[in-house]
Amino acid sequence: MAIRERMSGNEAVATAMRQINPDVMGAFPITPSTEIPEYFSQFMANGQVDTQFVPVESEHSAMSVCIGASAAGARAMTATSSCGLAFMWELLYVAASSRLPLTMAVANRALTGPISIGNDHSDSMGARDSGWLQIYAENNQEVYDNFIQAVLITEAARLPIMVCQDGFITSHGVSNIQLIEDEKVKAFVGEYEPEDYLLNDRNPLAVGPYGTAPYYMEVKRKQAQAMMDAEEIIGDVARRFEELTGRSYGFIEEYRMEDAETAVVVIGSSAGTGKAAVDELRERGVRAGLIKLRVFRPFPAKLIAEALSGVKAVAVMDKTDSFSGNGGPLFSETRSALYDRKERPLMVNYIYGLGGRDVTVDHFFEVFDALGRIAESGEPGETYRYIGVRDAEERRR
Amino acid sequence: MSSQVNRPVEIRWHGRGGQGAKTACLLLAEAAFFSGKYVQGFPEYGPERMGAPITAYNRISDEECSVHSNIYTPDHVVVVDETLLHSVDVLKGMREGGILIINSKKESSEIRQMLGGYDGRLCVVDAERISTETLGRNFPNTPMLAAVVKASGVLDQAQFTKDMKKSFEHKFRTKPEVIEGNMKALTKTMEEVYVE
Known part of the structure; x- marks a missing residue:
């Protein structure tokens, strides 16, 4: 017991x-x-x-x-x-x-x-x-x-x-x-x-x-x-x-990914917040899903690629910045994992939650909204994005 | 926002560093856990300074809640130190019908005035007096916890009283004299406070 x-x-x-x-x-x-x-x-x-x-x-x-x-x-x-x-x-x-x-x-x-x-x-x-x-x-x-x-x-x-x-x-x-x-x-x-x-x-x-x-x-x-x-x-x-x-653990957890058209890939506690957003979106009829990485090393490239191959638009979320001009570490590795696949989703990178910045269910709604637009238009737009960063004018307020 | 049927009850605590708002928040999580609920109790951390405003949060529900963010639209708000009303917007985001539970010696009309004519539900608890009368010192945590349970109705009161007795007996097994005082503080608060 x-x-x-x-x-x-x-x-x-x-x-x-x-x-x-x-x-x-x-x-x-x-x-x-x-x-x-x-x-x-x-x-x-x-x-x-x-x-x-x-x-x-x-x-x-x-x-x-x-x-x-x-x-x-x-x-x-x-x-x-x-x-x-x-x-x-x-x-x-x-x-x-x-x-x-x-x-x-x-x-x-x-x-x-x-x-x-x-x-x-x-x-x-x-x-x-x-x-x-x-x-x-x-x-x-x-x-x-x-x-x-x-x-x-x-x-x-x-x-x-x-x-x-x-x-x-x-x-x-x-x-x-x-x-x-x-x-x-x-x-x-x-x-x-x-x-x-x-x-x-x-x-x-x-x-x-x-x-x-x-x-x-x-x-x-x-x-x-x-x-x-x-x-x-x-x-x-x-x-x-x-x-x-009785508790099962994989390299990744696929949350409501069966028929997902849009999905986020995320690590850590924010995955829980993202799941609440996915549940709500599913109730509204949005085919949203989430992939949580449990194991980052070794990187489960094949599993991620398989899980994402049928999705239209994906947001990979990094809780760190690589300052590479080419996305955060999870994004770079996830995108690389999909290179050899014939079917590839459109993909953007969100940097979020740096230095304790809070990430809410509403933030996930915004991400999924953006993914919906990307999936519909077929245009990824800006690849490297940030959640909740204020611009200079907002900071002055 | 959320339309979930099993949405947790969300509570936001305002206090000052060193006053015990975080401890009271964790005590509420513990009490809710004892009564069979799923709980979250977590403070918002910043540079730790005595006397600086701090915030702590509770989520209490019948099903597990996976959300890991701060609370922006609380069902209820608890204010452990009334001087915060001058510097912190304690009512920010509070849901319709939510209760403001505040530790103060002031009349409720005065509190309402300090809040710019707040006409929502209010529960004023003189935690210092209750604590001094029952524990001999100003330990506002037990009265505040009891006030939150009574005002919000988030837990069954009889069960809560029983659970807390067990918890105090465990926590203060080396200082049994404190157990009775805390239980008195708890029951006295629940008899006295009301929501208007």
């Missing part, structure tokens, strides 16, 4: 961590993920976990702790946000290229410039090419479920994983959740038995040595292969999780 509870997304992650009881947690606090190590240190004080909790002086060191622990053969975790993730940057690549299993909770927050504590995806999206697996959540239930699955994914794929949720929106928002019993979570994640590890004196190895030119590229090629191979692992773990809980 599931446990009916209510809690914030941060408490949900900390609860999953308590149930998993990892060997090592490296911790340095940063808004809005600070509550995760806070809750976890309470569990430590209560004797509910026997994790080696390593409070350090920076995120650079928190990630280093996790890398060291994972290389030694331990199950390691941490949590961070925004500039904290940015400060880990150098080590993100070390973890991924050393093929170290690691689970990191990310409460997504804008990167500084201007300073902001508000939510957007610039932190984890900036790390999209670091070789980490990335999973995103719409609500506290998903971040809890994703976190538990992530432990098995990272250990089987031997690639580190980020489990992302929207800072404040879900990290600090309290809502209903179904928890899994402690013993069932423990049985699901099992004991971590690494294949190769530094503390194994029967099979000595080096981790993180210099990669000379004759070897470097092979390491990278294998890393790329591991990312592709992770696809099957993520699917397997989701199937096992569904057997345990």
Whole structure:
């Protein structure tokens, strides 16, 4: 029987961590993920976990702790946000290229410039090419479920994983959740038995040595292969999780896409807001649909292309800007995924929700209105669009 | 806007940093959760400063609500600090028939005047007096929570009283003297306040 509870997304992650009881947690606090190590240190004080909790002086060191622990053969975790993730940057690549299993909770927050504590995806999206697996959540239930699955994914794929949720929106928002019993979570994640590890004196190895030119590229090629191979692992773990809980998780969620003529592609908590808009539009007879990305790395290109191929007009929504002059990361990859298809929808990109800017059901109505016009006229118009940005005159008011 | 049959009840809280409006909002979410509802309780975060105006929100419904945005057309508005009436448009977007629940020692006519002749539904609660009488100190959260439940009718009052007793017993298990005071504050508020 599931446990009916209510809690914030941060408490949900900390609860999953308590149930998993990892060997090592490296911790340095940063808004809005600070509550995760806070809750976890309470569990430590209560004797509910026997994790080696390593409070350090920076995120650079928190990630280093996790890398060291994972290389030694331990199950390691941490949590961070925004500039904290940015400060880990150098080590993100070390973890991924050393093929170290690691689970990191990310409460997504804008990167500084201007300073902001508000939510957007610039932190984890900036790390999209670091070789980490990335999973995103719409609500506290998903971040809890994703976190538990992530432990098995990272250990089987031997690639580190980020489990992302929207800072404040879900990290600090309290809502209903179904928890899994402690013993069932423990049985699901099992004991971590690494294949190769530094503390194994029967099979000595080096981790993180210099990669000379004759070897470097092979390491990278294998890393790329591991990312592709992770696809099957993520699917397997989701199937096992569904057997345990009845909750099913794919790479993408197709919401009312059966006969959709217009659709949005979106990541994170705004997917929920978009679904409410789709429901309302469907009542009015508008054939609207929504695709939510759960897994961004590896990128589910084929699935997205299939889901979108029959749609007339699509808006891909990015909660970060690439400043590329060529659209945000989700847009670029989604559009690229459709290049080889004979049937392709017209496609525009919306940048939205930067630095905590609120996104409402009405905003989604505006997007679908625009898509309706694009579908009817066959003209995409301006490709790169922004939601709710005031012009100079409005700002003066 | 929305025509959903199962539209959640939406409540917006106005307070000042450090006064406990966020805590009261989360308490309401908890009370609604206990009574079997789907809930959302979330504050709007900015630079955190003591005394600065803050906003917090509740959605309460019988079915899960997937919307993750702030609330712009609340069913009811709660004002924890009446001095906010000078600087914040607390009535902004409030739905027709919605109730303004305000913590104040003032007469309702004076509040209406401060709001430019507001003639909608109003519930004035003197949370400071009730809290001082029952808890011996000014902790406005319990009276405000009780006033919201009574005025809005969003939860069954008898069930709410029972659930909160359990919640206080859990929360204050190391300070049992506070449990009785809080329960008194709760019942006294529900006896006293009314919507006009």
